[in-house]
Amino acid sequence: xxxxxxxxxxxxxxxxxxxxxxxxxxxxxxxxxxxxxxxxxxxxxxxxxxxxxxxxxxxxxxxxxxxxxxxxxxxxxxxxxxxxxxxxxxxxxxxxxxxxxxxxxxxxxxxxxxxxxxxxxxxxxxxxxxxxxxxxxxxxxxxxxxxxxxxxxxxxxxxxxxxxxxxxxxxxxxxxxxxxxxxxxxxxxxxxxxxxxxxxxxxxxxxxxxxxxxxxxxxxxxxxxxxxxxxxxxxxxxxxxxxxxxxxxxxxxxxxxxxxxxxxxxxxxxxxxxxxxxxxxxxxxxxxxxxxxxxxxxxxxxxxxxxxxxxxxxxxxxxxxxxxxxxxxxxxxxxxxxxxxxxxxxxxxxxxxxxxxxxxxxxxxxxxxxxxxxxxxxxxxxxxxxxxxxxxxxxxxxxxxxxxxxxxxxxxxxxxxxxxxxxxxxxxxxxxxxxxxxxxxxxxxxxxxxxxxxxxxxxxxxxxxxxxxxxxxxxxxxxxxxxxxxxxxxxxxxxxxxxxxxxxxxxxxxxxxxxxxxxxxxxxxxxxxxxxxxxxxxxxxxxxxxxxxxxxxxxxxxxxxxxxxxxxxxxxxxxxxxxxxxxxxxxxxxxxxx
Amino acid sequence: xxxxxxxxxxxxxxxxxxxxxxxxxxxxxxxxxxxxxxxxxxxxxxxxxxxxxxxxxxxxxxxxxxxxxxxxxxxxxxxxxxxxxxxxxxxxxxxxxxxxxxxxxxxxxxxxxxxxxxxxxxxxxxxxxxxxxxxxxxxxxxxxxxxxxxxxxxxxxxxxxxxxxxxxxxxxxxxxxxxxxxxxxxxxxxxxxxxxxxxxxxxxxxxxxxxxxxxxxxxxxxxxxxxxxxxxxxxxxxxxxxxxxxxxxxxxxxxxxxxxxxxxxxxxxxxxxxxxxxxxxxxxxxxxxxxxxxxxxxxxxxxxxxxxxxxxxxxxxxxxxxxxxxxxxxxxx
Numbered sequence: 001x002x003x004x005x006x007x008x009x010x011x012x013x014x015x016x017x018x019x020x021x022x023x024x025x026x027x028x029x030x031x032x033x034x035x036x037x038x039x040x041x042x043x044x045x046x047x048x049x050x051x052x053x054x055x056x057x058x059x060x061x062x063x064x065x066x067x068x069x070x071x072x073x074x075x076x077x078x079x080x081x082x083x084x085x086x087x088x089x090x091x092x093x094x095x096x097x098x099x100x101x102x103x104x105x106x107x108x109x110x111x112x113x114x115x116x117x118x119x120x121x122x123x124x125x126x127x128x129x130x131x132x133x134x135x136x137x138x139x140x141x142x143x144x145x146x147x148x149x150x151x152x153x154x155x156x157x158x159x160x161x162x163x164x165x166x167x168x169x170x171x172x173x174x175x176x177x178x179x180x181x182x183x184x185x186x187x188x189x190x191x192x193x194x195x196x197x198x199x200x201x202x203x204x205x206x207x208x209x210x211x212x213x214x215x216x217x218x219x220x221x222x223x224x225x226x227x228x229x230x231x232x233x234x235x236x237x238x239x240x241x242x243x244x245x246x247x248x249x250x251x252x253x254x255x256x257x258x259x260x261x262x263x264x265x266x267x268x269x270x271x272x273x274x275x276x277x278x279x280x281x282x283x284x285x286x287x288x289x290x291x292x293x294x295x296x297x298x299x300x301x302x303x304x305x306x307x308x309x310x311x312x313x314x315x316x317x318x319x320x321x322x323x324x325x326x327x328x329x330x331x332x333x334x335x336x337x338x339x340x341x342x343x344x345x346x347x348x349x350x351x352x353x354x355x356x357x358x359x360x361x362x363x364x365x366x367x368x369x370x371x372x373x374x375x376x377x378x379x380x381x382x383x384x385x386x387x388x389x390x391x392x393x394x395x396x397x398x399x400x401x402x403x404x405x406x407x408x409x410x411x412x413x414x415x416x417x418x419x420x421x422x423x424x425x426x427x428x429x430x431x432x433x434x435x436x437x438x439x440x441x442x443x444x445x446x447x448x449x450x451x452x453x454x455x456x457x458x459x460x461x462x463x464x465x466x467x468x469x470x471x472x473x474x475x476x477x478x479x480x481x482x483x484x485x486x487x488x489x490x491x492x493x494x495x496x497x498x499x500x501x502x503x504x505x506x507x508x509x510x511x512x513x514x515x516x517x518x519x520x521x522x523x524x525x526x527x528x529x530x531x532x533x534x535x536x537x538x539x540x541x542x543x544x545x546x547x548x549x550x551x552x553x554x555x556x557x558x559x560x561x562x563x564x565x566x567x568x569x570x571x572x573x574x575x576x577x578x579x580x581x582x583x584x585x586x587x588x589x590x591x592x593x594x
Numbered sequence: 595x596x597x598x599x600x601x602x603x604x605x606x607x608x609x610x611x612x613x614x615x616x617x618x619x620x621x622x623x624x625x626x627x628x629x630x631x632x633x634x635x636x637x638x639x640x641x642x643x644x645x646x647x648x649x650x651x652x653x654x655x656x657x658x659x660x661x662x663x664x665x666x667x668x669x670x671x672x673x674x675x676x677x678x679x680x681x682x683x684x685x686x687x688x689x690x691x692x693x694x695x696x697x698x699x700x701x702x703x704x705x706x707x708x709x710x711x712x713x714x715x716x717x718x719x720x721x722x723x724x725x726x727x728x729x730x731x732x733x734x735x736x737x738x739x740x741x742x743x744x745x746x747x748x749x750x751x752x753x754x755x756x757x758x759x760x761x762x763x764x765x766x767x768x769x770x771x772x773x774x775x776x777x778x779x780x781x782x783x784x785x786x787x788x789x790x791x792x793x794x795x796x797x798x799x800x801x802x803x804x805x806x807x808x809x810x811x812x813x814x815x816x817x818x819x820x821x822x823x824x825x826x827x828x829x830x831x832x833x834x835x836x837x838x839x840x841x842x843x844x845x846x847x848x849x850x851x852x853x854x855x856x857x858x859x860x861x862x863x864x865x866x867x868x869x870x871x872x873x874x875x876x877x878x879x880x881x882x883x884x885x886x887x888x889x890x891x892x893x894x895x896x897x898x899x900x901x902x903x904x905x906x907x908x909x910x911x912x913x914x915x916x917x918x919x920x921x922x923x924x925x926x927x
Contacts, residue, residue, distance in 0.1 A: 028774070037680040045677070046632055135650045137632040138639045199649030206650075207675050215680040234679065234690055235877025237774035262774045266875040267885065270746050274768040278753040452890070456626035457633065457644075500633070500641035 021282055022560060022582035026260040030272050031285035034235065034265040037214035039223055041125055041174035042136050044210065049287045055574025056240050056261055059224035061103050061170035066591060068371070068480055068569035070168070073248070074117060074224070076104040079167065086167045088523055096523050098160040101167060105153045108247040111175055112228045119155040123147050124176035128183070132195045133202045145171065164520060165481050175222040182209050226578035227261055238263045250579045251588040257581035269293055276305060276556050283557035283564050286572050291357060291425055294554030305556045308593050309360045313369050313568040314476045314551040322544055323506040326466040331411050333396050334469070340543045341382070342392035346440045347433050348384035353549050356428060361549040366536040367486055369550060371568055372479035374529055376536040389440050406441040414443035419472040421448035426472055429548070461499030463506050471504065474551060479568055484535055487544060488516045507544030560584055565593040599915065606907045613903045618661045621892045627653050628677055628890045664896070674893035678885060683893035687882060687901065694771065695878035699863040702798050706805035714813025719840055721818060729810065736807035745800050745873030752796060766796050769875035797874035801867060805859065812855055816848040850921050857913025861905040
């Protein structure tokens, strides 16, 4: 009998029968990336896949839903000015000098080992986050935060100087009890080391500490979210199972919803596509196929799965080198706004997005995401107008030569156009734009490099050294935390600051800078909207970068799968992990993909 | 022979040092570093943050100093930390990835030999016959078929088209190392082996495909050369049966150059498996090099490439020694 069963199991395996899906109330997700570690409370790597997977195992005081509205998770309520949870402290002149948010922890909020989540866990997290020895990429805004415990379940986090988005973000938490001993070992081992001269030795000690809790060999021992990790086969898959100690219960009971989630790591996106088509995976992660592959998948759906194109917070654009110290910039008048405007009028972005992206990636007119509250709807649009482009070029002294190419003072209007080599979508965009610019007399020479070259700080930040003339790439920013940093002159990369800073075109505008400084301390949303309105007007008039479109994220899911959704606010389908389920298993639909 | 072997082993030490320096320089001098990845898209990051992170990762030191520290550590068996995989680079490459590559490459090589050697002999013995033309055509086809194309085509065929036609009877998994549903702690050994075989079949065949063509062409050429030699003609003239002439007299000499080919094929397979492993999501050494380069995880790349360099030196020595063992005309003393 046993041998018959073994034979049957063997046959089923050899025949490749897929067992994923509603049959055993599990979910199989395919992704092209594997995280280096998971549930690192201090997020010392900034990979999207890490954030997505952490979503299943993590919990937060408050979080954002698909609409960008805050909801309470560990906290009892969302602190606001109206309910007194969020407070602004002002001086006599009415300027905000500090701000604070008070959180009450739910009585039933527990770690996966059953112990209560307390203010100590937030204090421990903040202490480590602020520690000079810990390699967090950026400590903003936590470097100016302080936690005061009010009682066993309530604490206040105060920002001094004030933090503009204090009510929009909440501090992290770490299981202080289970990490205490390892942290103390790290602390004593590195206490006498100078973080400036012994950086590597300190980092090695840090790695030893954090690796004991976050890796494939040392799975997180205690987590707070709806799922806990149970198996990680490095290079292959990661399995998480439902955490019985998680406090929020989906409609009808947790047993009606997905019980295990498996991530399959498939680095080649074509192979990932084959996995979707062959029904091996139930859904794709937000970190997966390219846009073109998404279109292919959509064409082959046949009712087996559905493809979604979710507007993201990623802005595709072309920076124009505006550093006047660069001879070529001077020669081509790239530091003259008329020339930049003419370059924008010369290209038909609406036709481009329609042809390449079926209109799914809408044209952008400013650097602010259209879903953000700060977005200026009526910003100057620069609709395709070659006649206007030619007039602006002529205004700046550029006249067509015998070969049709614009010329001035014996110099031809010929510039290099760079992007990440091998990115098929960008390379196609380049070719279309090159042809459109040629039609108005602009000679564009495509000069691409691998992304490792383009995104090396000394290249992307090397505008002042004339490393590039026009550079096409993308930025991602949370639309609810928009600060306008990308174009503040304080962010211009130069040799003096080690080419750090994100104002890659080197654009400097005194009025924009003034408004940006004001907006950085303007706590009234309506007033900030006004400031950003003017900032976008200036920016759209000056066009330091040519805005192209906001990208979409592609993913698929089988029709029966519910509440596997996300937006540019919630970012990953794991944001609502506790409610992901199969309709055939009795799960109720609470979120639909928009 | 012993003196020769010892001399070759001693020569390997400076050679390996030079190779490691070149590998280190090539990886360290490429544009970008791990800090660039952390800073990209993070508009909050400040120049002070960047300087702090570079110091923490030891990237603020001059390249020769970094190489020196790395070399000293490597000589103690410590190849540094892998940032992408959050474990020691040596441990990750050799414990996690090397067994997978061996599982893929060794059977691929054995399969290639089992198929290519008899076909090469057959092709040579029946030179200019129809089967010879067919095998020549197929081997050139295999030569010119890039793995990055063949891999996805095989995936599509076995994962999508065939199951569609056969109602799922013939289907093989589209990539991966094994069924994530299979719990190795509870599943039977047979179930684990069967599962592994299921995932191994497609990448193994794709990897062996080109090797078959290489060995087949090599075997055919060697065999033709040997068959035209005087001693073979003499053997035939003496009236020995064709099979004895070919398999007893000619084959022994024709197969000697294959030893050199194999000596270099084994380390070559480790590097050559990059695309196969990537297409089939097979977590092996080839993929680790690619992922390491993409993620700027240089410690992993250095550990893997140094190992391949060492393997190349060792197998080229073994090939030379094997040459002497099988060919009485070669003496190293």
